Amino acid sequence: MSATVHDRRRAGGSTQSLRFARLGLTHATARTLAIILLGLALLLVLTLVLANSRNTVAEATLSATLTQADTIAAAIDADNEVPRGPAAAASNADVMGLESLIAGIVAGSDSRVQLFSDTGARLIDSTPATRRGQSEEDSENEGVLPRAGLVDWLVNLTLAAPRVEPAADVVAPDLVQQALSGVKFATRRLVGGSFPVTQVITPLRDSNGQPVAALAVQSGLLDIATPARRQELGIISAFGIAAGLVVLGAMLVGAAMARPLVSLVRTAERIAEGHYDTAIATVDAPGEIGQLSRALDEMTQALYMRIDAIESFAGEVAHELKNPLTSLRSAVETFPLAKTDESRARLLDVIQHDVRRIDRLISDISDASKLDAELNRRGYEQFGLDDLLTAVVSSQNERAQDRDQRVTLATRGHERVGDLDVIGNKGRLGQVFINLLDNARSFTPEGGTVSVTATRFNGFIEVVLDDEGPGIAPQLLERIFERFYTDRSQQQSFGDNSGLGLAISRQIVNAHGGELFAENRYTTSLGPNKEIRGARMTVRLPTVR
Helix, strand or coil, rough: HHHHHHHHHHHHHHHHHHHHHCCCCCCCHHHHHHHHHHHHHHHHHHHHHHHHHHHHHHHHHHHHHHHHHHHHEEEEEHHHHCCCCCCCHCHHHHHHHHHHHHHHHCCCCCEEEEEEECCEEEEEEEEEHHCCCCCHHHHHHHCCCCCCHHHHHHHCCCCCCCCEEEEECCCCHHHHHHHHHCCEEEEEEEECCCEEEEEEEEEEECCCCCCEEEEEEEEEEEHHHHHHHHHHHHHHHHHHHHHHHHHHHHHHHHHHHHHHHHHHHHHHHHHCCCCCCCCCCCCCCCCHHHHHHHHHHHHHHHHHHHHHHHHHHHHHHHHHHHHHHHHHHHHHHHHHHHHHHHHHHHHHHHHHHHHHHHHHHHHHHHHHCCCCHHHHHHEEEEEEEEHHHHHHHHHHHHHHHCCCEEEEEEEEEECCCCCCCCCCCCHHHHHHHHHHHHHHHHHCCCCCCCEEEEEEHHHHHEEEEEECCCCHHHHHHCCHHCCCCCCCCCCCCCCCCCHHHHHHHHHHHHHHCEEEEEEEEEEECCCCCCCEEEEEEEEEEEECC
């Protein structure tokens, strides 16, 4: 697959991704939603566990069933109304009377009441449907909810469902026999595979206290399932609504965040494609997106300025190198035509001078081109500026002896050790002061003095370098810091200066958060005319504390 096809596919995928991002469907939104929804699901499970709706409803239903069983048992006169013996089921009149009594007591409820004789035979089976005249088969199908679904599965998964035993029959024969033996029994059963019910089986006693029958009262099939399921559905619905609102809110927030980001991405892609005139669309907002857009805009402008500076620097370098190369070429072409030794000697001097000038230019250009990278790459350190100035001034005094010059140093405004400390690149700041002192000494006449004064002020240290030269023309106070600009002193010949020293010095000082500027010193006078006493270079650097 060619690179072009790959780029097209990647661009197509990027466009599709950006289109979804505008709607809020971003990777960040998906991850955020996953975390929030996971938290909501955990909270839902804990809520269902703590609510324990089915156990709570089952306990309340069991209490009601016990009360109902006691009421029915108290209403039945066991001695007179409950048939006994093997022929008990044939006593239709008594049985019908009991059925009528029980139907009146449980009217309006879905309870199922069964009465067993002393032999265990079922005498009465009163279901809500049969009390209304329906058949027993129809009563079993009436009001039955669907089989266990998602809600029951979820509740069972949370262990919130009551522990019940499945029952194949409505009342187990062994429970009837226990009741006939005088034991009152309450239990929970699972009818139809999914409907929990409560059962109370109590003995009916004669006047002597002997069990003569067994009464079984069972709660309705929906007495537990319906209220519990309503509560569970309410909890799940509330969490479902919350989840929907979370998804909607996340998409709205994601879309609000993604739209400016998509704009920034597309602008960055246009710039990467070579459209360098594309401006970063800043977002007028106080949040992080606005800060990001403004930071990217500032970064882009800085890169544009750097590109322009590189292009300008390359043009200036070509221009500066062209001059000595032209002179060198002319001398080399003229050399074979020289007739005398004196002419050849002068041409050799020109060739050597141009070669030295090219070498100096290349060295200074190389130093200037890697200055930014070096300042950004190397870590700054804290050091005493007074110690650095002492070492530089000492070295300059040794070099100034051939012209009987002096370089003096004075420090002011510091009371404690470390007051003149700065943070920066010690080697590069040393280069600044060496360049400035070399420049000052070149304009100072023989026997003159260059003075250096370091003074601490509130928040910065000011280093002033004064020479005794002719000063600087007012219109050149800023131009002398331009690259390749040269203003030769009387002690310098053409080509001895590359014109990069002051430009490099200002670049270093600016990188340390300081400033470098030039001015003239004047003789104090009451008249309108002022006499220049020399030039002054001022370096200001921020202090450590």
